[in-house]
Amino acid sequence: MKRLKKVDNILTVAQHNNLVRSDLAFTHLEAKVFTKLLETIPKDAQKLGEVNIKISDVIGTGGSGKMYKLLHEAVKSLDKRRINLLKVDAGPYDYDSCGLFDNMEMKVGQNLIRGEWGRKIQPYLIQLKKGFTLGELEILLKLKSGHSYKLYWLLRSYESLTRYEDSIDNLKTILVKQEEGKPDKYTQWNDFKRYVLEPAVAEVKEVSAEAGNPLTFNMELLKSGKKVIGVRFTDIKSANSRKKISEGAQLSPAESGKLLPKYEGKKETAYNRLTLTYGLSPEQASEVVDKVPQEELWPVMKQLNLDIVTNKLHERRQPPVTAGAWSMTLLKKHFGHLLKWAAKESSEQGKLAL
Template sequence: MAKNQYPGTTFEKTRNRWKAQVRINGKTKSVGYFNTQPEAYAAVLAAKRDMAPAVEAEQLLQSDSDTYRLEIQDSRRTTTVAQSNVLIEHPWAMTLLEARIFVLLLRGLRRDEADSKRIIIPLSDLVGDQPIGGRGYQYLHVAMDGLDAIRIDLPMPNRKKDYHKVPLVHSLKLDSGQGTISGYFSNDVIPYLTNLTENFTLGQVADLLSIKSPNTHKFYWIMQMWKFKSPHTVDVDTLRELTTGEAYPQFADYRKYVLKPSLEELNTLNFDISYTEKKKGRSVNSIEFHINYNGPSKLQPKQLQLQLGETTLPTPVPEQLQPVVAGAPSTFAAA
């Protein structure tokens, strides 16, 4: 068969005219009908020239979409996250939802990355498959405002005189149309999250996303950090500073509302933690922790789902707004 000298043109007997059409990105579009085949072919070429910018833009968007999907698939294969003990030992305040976004941002990093890059989190990874109502988006906005405001004191040679405070993240973006949250870690923070050769701690993504108490997240990272030197003794004031700051000044309250429930939740994972209170006079002044960890729990993705819909999102209460220690990503559990 001879090759068509005028591709995109066909003769329609019912009209006794030549039809011109173009095929763009798998779709055929009619250009019109003409008396001669050369005229129809000229219309095809003109249509292709006119549509070239739009085709190029669509192809670029498709390429970006493919890259996005590959990045998401790659990040979901990550089962552990890490950070320097420097950050764990210098806590900053986070709410539950802020902390969970934080761990999903951590999941998007790769070991030895030197430069910050935009990390994309599908909202489905944060809240499951449930639809997000208006109040849910309000919570997300507040959480992103909170993350954007966090500034970290980084180590300096002379802590009394020197000063180096940096933002944790920047350029946070919630795209409801794409169903994503994205953002960058500060370049000054990146070495404490990726360039880790010693004095760093690993966390299991599934464990961190399953935890329901903000205080448990704080203890998760601390216990992971201390497990290699178990039994480990720490004075009560230091432990309180690492977890709740100035909250619960009375140890009896701290034990009841923070220490015991946090360790009980950790022990439902693959931890086996016990502790001994040590007294100076009549007051408990230090605690000796005995920490065993038998590896990541075998959690299924469905256990990570949260609900932020208008019908299920609870009114915030003080317990949900307790700060979470640095490196303690968490869930935002609906009642």
């Protein structure tokens, strides 16, 4: 059995969970370039500007013409990449897109890739106080597919909750980069399972174990009748990160976020439903579970299940609203006097009448 690495030798990079859990999927080379660029960010950075990395740090020395062409395409793709970073309570017609980079260039003769981080993306990369995830550099740089890379980040972001559940369609959007103008490769569940999910799961477990910090988890398929509709990951944990967090050794001054609370019994069930099914953020769900008495909360939870899961009333409104918006409005109606976030809702949600 391989020994776990010493905690203080682990090098990490950080992203806000909103970025980790977005539809920002990568090819293998894009993931490697992105990771090397993340590595250049100082942990105490106040602002991001121009960043430079060596081409040889991405593809080694003596690369073939084909490899340089692939790297050229990866850099070009990252330069054009825009992502949707809407908040959990955004309306279905809201739009908030931002670019990863303001500009990028590749100078083969100078062994150089140069870029400038986009202005709107910076709050998701620096001065992270809470709601962020650390990725271990050794693992990230050894993963050989963009699917594995994104799955590793995704599961690490849910490690404090120990579980993550999503629909097949949403998971595919997160893991698979959709090429513009090209048809979806994985319209069939069996194809997605065979070529994306199962290889990514196997590689994440193998590479993290080889690095001395195994990321372990269980995976369960969710079905409606015989049809697979979702995936549930449980018991997500990596040995060293648990130890580092408990000892306070993992968190730098720029990474000293609060850990999400653990619950048991009905509180755990309520928390998981509020976040995974009813669209609340972890912080909002924690406040509900902590402040609302269980005997008062569960009748409202049953109403949410009827509205959102059974009848999908939020989707039938004109215009439709998100599950999170519907849930927040109903919870505010019953428990607004107990919840701080209820007073901070957007004006749009304040107008939503149930």
